[in-house]
Amino acid sequence: MKIVIAKTAGFCMGVRRAVDMVLDASTRYQEPIFTYGPLIHNPQVLQMLEEKKIFRIERIPEKGSGIVLIRAHGVPPEDQTALKQAGFTVINATCPRVVRVQVIINRYAKKGYSTIIAGDKNHPEVIGLLGYAKGKGHTITSMEEFLLLPWFENAIVVAQTTQNMSFYDGIKTWCQTHAPHYRVFDTICGSTEKRQTEIRKLAEENDAVIVVGGKESGNTRRLAEIAAGTGKPSIHIEDAAEIDYETLSHAKSIALTAGASTPNWIITDTYRKVENNLQKRHAVKAALYLFRDFLLKTNIMASIGAASLTYACSRLQGNERDFRHALIAMLYVLSMQIMNNLFAIRSDRYNHPKRAHFYKENHVYLWILAVLSGGTGLYLSFLSGVVSFVLLLIMSFLGLSYNQKIIPIQVKKGKTARIKDIPGSKTILIVIAWGTVTCLLPAVVIHGNPFSVVVAFLFVTGLVFARTAFFDILAIQGDRITGKETLPILLGEKQSFNIIKYTLIFEIGLVFVSYSAGLLVNRAFFLAFIPFVMFLLIRFFEKDRLVSGGHREFIIEFLLIATGLLSAVI
Ligand code: SF4
Structure with missing residues (x-):
């Protein structure tokens, strides 16, 4: 079974621009913000916007105040004048x-x-x-x-x-x-042309078509009409809960496309649900996918990755095999990631509905796991020495404070900010935290060559940065709506991809130069293979959306684990 996601699926330029404009306005202004009509045809997103105090007006009142955003569709000129006369400040987000x-x-x-x-x-x-x-x-x-x-x-x-x-x-x-x-x-619009041309082609090449997007959305309805017109079984759904699996039951390959106002995470969610449902026909595959999702959702994969990087760090510097610090890093990452996911259940409902559901259903066990792993990590670091313990305690505090209003940074209108509110903070904080527990913490105990420590630190943080920024790109639309400040939100998707690629090229150069300078152990240059493979994969994922989000996350997380495996033989 194959599921092909259309390259053109999801937000078009005009919708993305309007969503960005209204979210920017919501952080810049204190007054209530309105959209004149629904910003996009998606009930969950509209509810999320209301929680961010972005409301909707359908008619122009005689008197009003606040900001009104004209959405991508535009309005008659007299409506724009009437909005201004009623007392609103108008932001015109009509698509160019x-x-x-x-x-x-x-x-x-x-x-x-x-x-x-x-x-x-x-x-x-x-x-x-x-x-x-x-x-x-x-x-x-x-x-x-x-x-x-x-x-x-x-x-x-x-x-x-x-x-x-x-x-x-x-x-x-x-x-x-x-x-x-x-x-x-x-x-x-060129975007419409491409979308329609692609769905015609995909419908011909595949056995069935799923079109995701609002039933009220004209462009989505037209995609559904085109798909149906090809004679292939096709369904038009607003979200994954509406999938009629009976229609898809005989399909060996399915094309998945989405309208111009369908957020990425709804496309991803649909992909995962179809994939899981269809894999049920093959028990072994289904079990493997379930296991993969479990490892990703619980962050077990990420924490094994952290342990592997710690091990790789010690091997790069020629230290003894350091399993204790690998375990500390693993427990720390497991604890922090789970806790932050638990704190983020509300916003994850929109961005990662499946993960949010999992965390909500199992919150008691996950809290116990997070506290136990965090506590055990701290205890083990205490056994390594006071400095190590204090360092991990600070990192734990920083990790926990990400979602909490406990950092005394004042934002506009006297509100206290969370670290989360600082632009780019999520990506950077994760990189610093991982770099500290995987490289600096062991270095405090094992006094090695400081230059080698710096090289190992740069190597690890570079890989973690590439991994984290890439995941942030995958989640960019949901993060923006749910208010997470990631680097791709700050710099944009294209710029972030470029930075990731430059970072990985730097990593490859770093390994070879440091190896030649004698700062790394014999055969350490083998580790340049990891940033090289990551570079190729990210370049491929940037251009091609045929691989699902779940597969991409798994492959990238596995590369961190592979760093540890490769280190075992150098
Ligand atoms: S589909 Fe409409 S809103 Fe989107 S880019 Fe084209 S014209 Fe603009």
Whole structure:
């Protein structure tokens, strides 16, 4: 069984831009923030936005205050004026590609042209576009409706940006033959074109199609129509709970796509649910996937990775095999990761629904595991010496305070900040914490060559940075909405990918230069293999979304474990 995720699935540029703008406004302003209509067609996200004091208005009141964001679809110009007159501060997040169509209509309407819009009459974008047509706008949803329109002396023809391409192609061809004086504009968004072309191709290549996205979302509905039109079994769902597995039961390969306003984590959740359900047909595979997910959700994988890095650090410096510190690092990471996941159950409901459910169901056992592992780690570090114990205590405090309002940093309006509120903090804190427990803590006890310690520290933190920043990129949309301050949120996805790749190239160079300078043990250069493989994988994952989030996490976590395994033979 194969599940192929469309490369074009998920947020388009315009929706991502509008979501970013409203979230930026919510951190910048204290006043209530409203969106004029739902920002995106997703009930969970809308609920999350309300929790962040981002509300929705459907009508313009006579009087109002606060900030109103005009979403990507745009509005008629008179609505924008009415919002301002009512007393709102308006942030216009209309997608630039929709603005282009508004400008075209406005320009020709001023010259007296009629406007024909190929689009859904009730769609907000079309309602907004009609507002620019100065009362001479007409909408059509089919060729029949188009042919029923009166003959115009002067007219322009435009399409809703998410219109079905083949329908609009038919209109354009008719105009060329029968009404060459009509000015026809290509206004279907490139993102829509690519999405529709891809789903046609994927539907041909696979046995069934799943389209994820709001039932109210025009572009998602069109994807569902295109998929259904190919004759392949297809389903349109808003979230994974609606999947009809009966329809998919005979499919050997399934294509998965999503509308322009579907957040990434809903796509990932759907992928995982389909994968788990279909794997049930193969007992061994199903058990393996369950086991993989268990290791990832409980952070056992991450904690074994921390132990492996500690071991690798000691081997790189030529120290004796240090299992005690490997165990301390493992217990520390296990404890901190579980506790932070427990604190984050509420926001994880949107970002990682499956993990949130797991943590909610098993919170008692997970608390016990986290406290026991944290306590045992501290006890073992105490046996290593006071400095080691104090260092681990500080790191534990820092790790726990990530989600808590106990750091006396003042943010705007006198609120106390959490470490979480500092831009980029999540990624950086994890890197510092891991670097400390895997490399510095053992170095306090085993007094080795300080230069070798620095090299080992850079090697470990580089790998942890690449791993953490990559996971943060995978979770960027949910983290942004749930308010986590990761590096990709601060720098953007592309920049973060570049930084990860440069870091890994630096790592490879670091191993070879340090080895040549005699700072690392004989055969240490073998460890350059790990950043090299990670570089290739991350480059591949950056371009290709055919591998699921679960597989990607597992592969990257496994590379940290592989560092320890490789160290055992050097
Ligand atoms: S589909 Fe295209 S035009 Fe519409 S919001 Fe997205 S990027 Fe903009």
